[in-house]
Amino acid sequence: MKFEPVIGLEIHVELLTKTKIFCGCSTTFGEEPNTQTCPVCLGLPGSRPLLNKKAVEFAIKASLALNCDIVDYTTFDRKNYFYADLPKGYQISQYFFPTGTNGYVDINVNGENKRVRIHQLHLEEDTGKLLHAGSIIDSPYSRVDFNRAGVPLIEIVTEADIRSAEEARIFLQKLRTILLYTEVSDCKMEEGSMRCDANISIRPEGSEVFGIRTELKNMNSFKAVHKGIEYEIKRQKKVLKSDSEVIPETRHWNESKGITTAMRSKFKASDYRCFPDPNVLPVKNSSEWIDNIKKSLPELPDEKIERFVKEYNLPQYDAEVLTGSKELAEFYDQTVSLYPNPKFVSNWVMGELIGLLNARKEDISCCEITPTNLAKLFQLIDNQTISGKIAKTVFEEMFETGKDPETIVKEKNLVQISDAGELEKIVEMVIESNPGPVADFKGGKKKALGFLVGQIMKETKGQANPQAVNKLLAEKLK
Amino acid sequence: MKNSNTLTGKKKKNSKESVLTGISQEMLSLVGTAKEEYNAFITLNDHNLEKQVSDLSMGEKEEKNSLSGIPAVLGDNLCTEEMRTTCGSKILENYQSPFNAFVVDKLKDAGVMIVGKANVDEFGVGDSRGVSYFGPSKNPWDISRTAGSGTASAVALGAAVFGLGSDARGGLRQSAAYSGLAGLKPSYGRISRWGLIDYAPSLDQVGILAKTAVDIALVLECTAGEDYRDLSTLNNPAPKYLDILEGKVEEITIGLPGGWNDVETLEPEVKALFEKELAKLKEIGCIIVEVDLPHFFKASATACIIGAVEAFSNLANYDGVRFGFRSRSKHLQEMYIESRTEGLSSFLKQFLTFGALVSSESHYNEIFLPAQKIRTKIKEELEEILKTVDMVVTPTVPFRAPLFLDLDSCYGLDSSANIFTAAANLAGNPALSVPVKSDGDLPAGLQLIGKFFDEGKMLSIMNILQK
Numbered sequence: 001m002k003f004e005p006v007i008g009l010e011i012h013v014e015l016l017t018k019t020k021i022f023c024g025c026s027t028t029f030g031e032e033p034n035t036q037t038c039p040v041c042l043g044l045p046g047s048r049p050l051l052n053k054k055a056v057e058f059a060i061k062a063s064l065a066l067n068c069d070i071v072d073y074t075t076f077d078r079k080n081y082f083y084a085d086l087p088k089g090y091q092i093s094q095y096f097f098p099t100g101t102n103g104y105v106d107i108n109v110n111g112e113n114k115r116v117r118i119h120q121l122h123l124e125e126d127t128g129k130l131l132h133a134g135s136i137i138d139s140p141y142s143r144v145d146f147n148r149a150g151v152p153l154i155e156i157v158t159e160a161d162i163r164s165a166e167e168a169r170i171f172l173q174k175l176r177t178i179l180l181y182t183e184v185s186d187c188k189m190e191e192g193s194m195r196c197d198a199n200i201s202i203r204p205e206g207s208e209v210f211g212i213r214t215e216l217k218n219m220n221s222f223k224a225v226h227k228g229i230e231y232e233i234k235r236q237k238k239v240l241k242s243d244s245e246v247i248p249e250t251r252h253w254n255e256s257k258g259i260t261t262a263m264r265s266k267f268k269a270s271d272y273r274c275f276p277d278p279n280v281l282p283v284k285n286s287s288e289w290i291d292n293i294k295k296s297l298p299e300l301p302d303e304k305i306e307r308f309v310k311e312y313n314l315p316q317y318d319a320e321v322l323t324g325s326k327e328l329a330e331f332y333d334q335t336v337s338l339y340p341n342p343k344f345v346s347n348w349v350m351g352e353l354i355g356l357l358n359a360r361k362e363d364i365s366c367c368e369i370t371p372t373n374l375a376k377l378f379q380l381i382d383n384q385t386i387s388g389k390i391a392k393t394v395f396e397e398m399f400e401t402g403k404d405p406e407t408i409v410k411e412k413n414l415v416q417i418s419d420a421g422e423l424e425k426i427v428e429m430v431i432e433s434n435p436g437p438v439a440d441f442k443g444g445k446k447k448a449l450g451f452l453v454g455q456i457m458k459e460t461k462g463q464a465n466p467q468a469v470n471k472l473l474a475e476k477l478k
Numbered sequence: 479m480k481n482s483n484t485l486t487g488k489k490k491k492n493s494k495e496s497v498l499t500g501i502s503q504e505m506l507s508l509v510g511t512a513k514e515e516y517n518a519f520i521t522l523n524d525h526n527l528e529k530q531v532s533d534l535s536m537g538e539k540e541e542k543n544s545l546s547g548i549p550a551v552l553g554d555n556l557c558t559e560e561m562r563t564t565c566g567s568k569i570l571e572n573y574q575s576p577f578n579a580f581v582v583d584k585l586k587d588a589g590v591m592i593v594g595k596a597n598v599d600e601f602g603v604g605d606s607r608g609v610s611y612f613g614p615s616k617n618p619w620d621i622s623r624t625a626g627s628g629t630a631s632a633v634a635l636g637a638a639v640f641g642l643g644s645d646a647r648g649g650l651r652q653s654a655a656y657s658g659l660a661g662l663k664p665s666y667g668r669i670s671r672w673g674l675i676d677y678a679p680s681l682d683q684v685g686i687l688a689k690t691a692v693d694i695a696l697v698l699e700c701t702a703g704e705d706y707r708d709l710s711t712l713n714n715p716a717p718k719y720l721d722i723l724e725g726k727v728e729e730i731t732i733g734l735p736g737g738w739n740d741v742e743t744l745e746p747e748v749k750a751l752f753e754k755e756l757a758k759l760k761e762i763g764c765i766i767v768e769v770d771l772p773h774f775f776k777a778s779a780t781a782c783i784i785g786a787v788e789a790f791s792n793l794a795n796y797d798g799v800r801f802g803f804r805s806r807s808k809h810l811q812e813m814y815i816e817s818r819t820e821g822l823s824s825f826l827k828q829f830l831t832f833g834a835l836v837s838s839e840s841h842y843n844e845i846f847l848p849a850q851k852i853r854t855k856i857k858e859e860l861e862e863i864l865k866t867v868d869m870v871v872t873p874t875v876p877f878r879a880p881l882f883l884d885l886d887s888c889y890g891l892d893s894s895a896n897i898f899t900a901a902a903n904l905a906g907n908p909a910l911s912v913p914v915k916s917d918g919d920l921p922a923g924l925q926l927i928g929k930f931f932d933e934g935k936m937l938s939i940m941n942i943l944q945k
Contacts, residue, residue: 045570045795046556046579047577082794084810087800089797273791273837273838273842278788
């Protein structure tokens with residue numbers, strides 16, 4: 001029997017507000033434990049929450065970017081449960097009226113377009129963090145760091161539309177790109193500002209009924225999401241094939257062992273006794289406000305791809321790569337505006353620039369090359385100051401030093417030799433010292449010409465103007 | 479009951495300095511009595527108090543306003559930096575708050591002398607039982623009876639000129655009635671609740687206990703006002719209440735809800751005292767009309783349900799993790815259970831359990847949701863009636879201060895002590911308990927419920943009644 005995986009994701013994303021959702025404490029990551037706390041986020045008696053409107057705005061912004069309907073009235077509700085990282089004994093969350101519903105993200109899986117629907121997006125507060133020496137089981141203590149408690153989060157819940165580990169990864173990357181475009185979060189999976197849980201079940205292909213699902217946690221990178229889900233699908237298939245049943249439970253992705261292990265049995269219907277927090281007044285999202293936020297949205301990846309294909313005549317693939325981040329797309333856009341040859345620019349950005357960035361594991365934001373300097377470099381090629389080959393050397397130098405190409409060309413004396421007199425001497429010298437290849441060429445072996453050109457380039461350290469060389473050689477060897 | 483310190487009385491008679499030293503010395507001995515014999519205080523402001531008294535007698539403290547140098551008492555569910563804040567509970571027995579409640583800062587700025595933290599029902603739940611982990615607060619009129627709260631006991635004894643406390647279902651007004659004091663629960667949003675350790679944020683308000691309308695007006699003027707840390711206080715600047723008291727009182731119509739005298743627990747003495755006071759209201763020119771408020775008498779049960787749900791959640795931060803009492807235990811779950819089992823009283827635990835029950839999935843729709851709907855009805859009904867009358871009048875409590883022996887029969891989860899008072903908490907309207915004295919016997923209370931932010935008018939009526 002063939003099985004089909006059914007996957008839904010729950011993604012928690014920390015919002016990039018300067019302060020927490022219900023107090024004025026900073027949200028900076030990585031500070032000394034419990035240095036970014038106050039009576040409100042510690043849940044001290046007599047303190048009261050004060051809603052940070054920026055968090056509401058960011059949740060609306062993210063919802064709009066994910067094509068959601070925006071709720072016009074919302075309460076902040078108490079989700080009651082006890083845990084050491086939860087200072088008040090309840091988490092404030094949008095239980096009854098999530099900010100966004102009925103959204104979607106379009107992804108491209110191996111050339112096929114696919115739509116993953118967003119069930120809802122809601123705003124809530126993050127919890128603190130438990131600290132242990134080593135593993136939770138062996139640690140002699142549990143300590144709690146409340147720096148994270150009260151950092152605003154959005155939780156994005158997809159419909160169970162995902163059908164493979166690869167789709168899940170592609171969706172998550174697209175989601176991250178969109179959220180980065182909107183600048184509501186830095187979406188760093190390794191720092192926990194983006195966290196993904198997956199609900200996974202499998203069913204016989206063609207079946208409409210959902211199988212029994214497990215919830216998979218602790219996947220801290222895109223790779224982990226891919227590997228974890230893939231492992232879990234295989235595990236469930238094995239279970240079903242051995243005529244057993246999948247146990248509904250929360251499972252933990254063990255990165256070092258590459259397996260999932262059972263954490264706790266789930267779905268015993270935890271009763272959170274949710275009710276609107278009487279300390280936080282309900283919020284009305286006026287249509288005027290929503291419109292203003294909509295206007296503040298940047299051009300999103302899908303819109304950019306469409307424009308690049310239409311306006312710049314780029315292949316779909318180029319457009320997708322170039323819009324992979326807002327900064328890269330802006331870099332490309334600006335370069336093209338200074339040097340209006342879109343495909344040429346695309347080839348350079350995708351080949352040389354991304355190549356170097358990947359080799360150095362850097363991203364475009366730390367790139368020393370400015371669009372202006374890149375356009376200047378292309379003009380130096382056009383006006384034959386340097387050859388395309390030399391241009392790559394100059395480009396690397398620009399990447400390292402941030403200097404403008406003209407300075408580099410001058411400093412390194414890389415100006416192309418186009419002077420016919422000077423070139424002629426070299427050409428004659430090469431012909432003289434290579435009688436064999438010259439004879440071969442004259443005997444009809446066209447390939448020998450390439451060798452001769454190569455020798456000339458060697459003599460000139462690559463600075464000879466290739467067209468001029470070709471022309472001269474052709475004349476001399478007639 | 480001979481020591482009837484009132485702010486206004488004393489101030490008028492003497493020069494400033496002698497008044498202040500006079501009050502201070504007299505007061506210090508009364509504070510001692512209130513603590514030792516009436517168990518009115520949980521913590522005295524010992525060290526600071528003596529310093530403040532000596533500062534005052536040296537004339538070092540400038541008189542900033544009419545409250546300067548005046549002794550006051552705080553219910554021990556108002557946070558203070560200079561004294562522990564216990565909420566009358568073992569779980570917070572040694573809890574030191576890192577901040578002052580908004581009202582505490584206001585009083586200190588005005589030069590008020592805070593003599594100590596008064597005994598409160600544990601976390602305010604119990605409303606006016608007047609019994610906490612620290613024992614009962616005895617009534618100055620009869621020590622075998624409850625004062626309703628340590629604050630009421632202290633103010634009635636004259637150990638302080640006024641007191642601040644909380645009122646979620648009527649506790650503060652009831653303790654005023656039990657102890658022969660005036661008690662004001664202001665409109666929801668009139669006084670900031672920053673630093674008030676409340677059990678039901680949608681019901682609770684900071685309230686004022688004192689002997690005269692003028693004293694209450696002065697304290698309200700000092701403590702009311704906007705505080706960005708309590709959003710309900712915004713956009714409603716407080717008026718000058720003393721000016722309102724000194725102004726003319728227009729013809730006042732007061733509604734008396736039909737069925738008030740059908741309340742089962744209504745004592746004949748309370749009924750008689752109330753009717754006598756109603757007659758006085760007529761004498762001073764008020765028009766009393768009967769009004770129909772059918773949902774009014776469902777307020778007590780409704781507030782019990784809503785209060786319990788909010789309390790169950792609001793008191794979840796007492797878990798032994800970050801502060802307060804922690805029981806020795808092997809793991810987290812056990813720590814929660816043991817700390818709360820040992821740290822909270824059985825009366826409170828019953829209430830919290832009830833709250834957890836009625837908000838659980840299986841009861842939410844049949845109990846909690848209908849309670850919210852009835853709350854809306856009560857609010858709408860009161861709003862409608864207050865378009866036709868200036869205020870509503872009822873007895874404050876159906877009975878006078880109960881004997882400690884009878885407390886358990888008077889106070890269950892839903893106490894009939896709340897029958898007249900809870901509606902104002904559910905609706906958010908201001909309510910004032912006016913003391914009704916009987917000759918030599920226990921006092922009772924008459925309650926006025928006013929329009930939103932109309933505290934001044936109610937205080938004016940009381941002021942005239944007291945003249």
